[in-house]
Amino acid sequence: MSLRSKLSVLALALSLAVPTLAAAADLKMGYVDYQRVMLEVDDGKSAKARLQKWLEARQKEIDAQQEALRKEKETLDKQASAMSEETRIQKATDLQKKVYDLAQKWEKSRGEAAERERKEMEPIIAKIDGVIRTIAEREGLAMVFEKRDSGLVYALNQYDLTNEVIRTYNSSKGKAKDAPVAKDAPKK
Numbered sequence: 553m554s555l556r557s558k559l560s561v562l563a564l565a566l567s568l569a570v571p572t573l574a575a576a577a578d579l580k581m582g583y584v585d586y587q588r589v590m591l592e593v594d595d596g597k598s599a600k601a602r603l604q605k606w607l608e609a610r611q612k613e614i615d616a617q618q619e620a621l622r623k624e625k626e627t628l629d630k631q632a633s634a635m636s637e638e639t640r641i642q643k644a645t646d647l648q649k650k651v652y653d654l655a656q657k658w659e660k661s662r663g664e665a666a667e668r669e670r671k672e673m674e675p676i677i678a679k680i681d682g683v684i685r686t687i688a689e690r691e692g693l694a695m696v697f698e699k700r701d702s703g704l705v706y707a708l709n710q711y712d713l714t715n716e717v718i719r720t721y722n723s724s725k726g727k728a729k730d731a732p733v734a735k736d737a738p739k740k
Contacts, residue, residue, distance in 0.1 A: 580692055582713045585699040593721045599672040610661045617654050683721045
């Protein structure tokens with residue numbers, strides 16, 4: 553390729569790149585720590601408290617059943633020498649089935665907990681998304697990234713919308729519009 557051809561290609565590439573770079577310079581972006589928003593908005597705190605209360609009740613129930621099975625095993629171990637072989641095997645089998653059933657109940661509780669959490673958080677997530685959309689449109693942001701799952705490694709704090717999202721979400725529930733500004737909220 554001649555020098556003239558190389559210069560022509562370079563000039564063409566630069567003519568295509570310059571408008572793209574200028575447009576990128578006008579591109580406004582932000583990011584949100586979604587996990588922190590979920591934990592700090594009032595609805596998220598309430599949902600977490602309800603879920604925690606439910607989990608504690610389930611755990612107490614399972615712990616009580618586990619303790620009853622432990623006592624039953626101790627009793628069986630103490631009385632095993634006085635039982636016939638057939639009776640001992642039958643009681644051990646029954647105990648083993650109860651332990652298995654309890655393990656199944658615990659596993660089912662974990663699935664129920666995940667489903668309850670999903671149902672509790674779904675409307676909160678939808679509202680958070682709406683708040684983020686409103687802020688992005690108002691500020692003229694082309695993109696808003698999730699801090700943890702987006703692959704974002706570094707960004708200046710001035711692009712962090714987390715505190716504003718929390719404040720806007722909480723104030724949109726009918727609280728006073730002049731709610732206190734969250735610490736480290738982005739300045740307008």
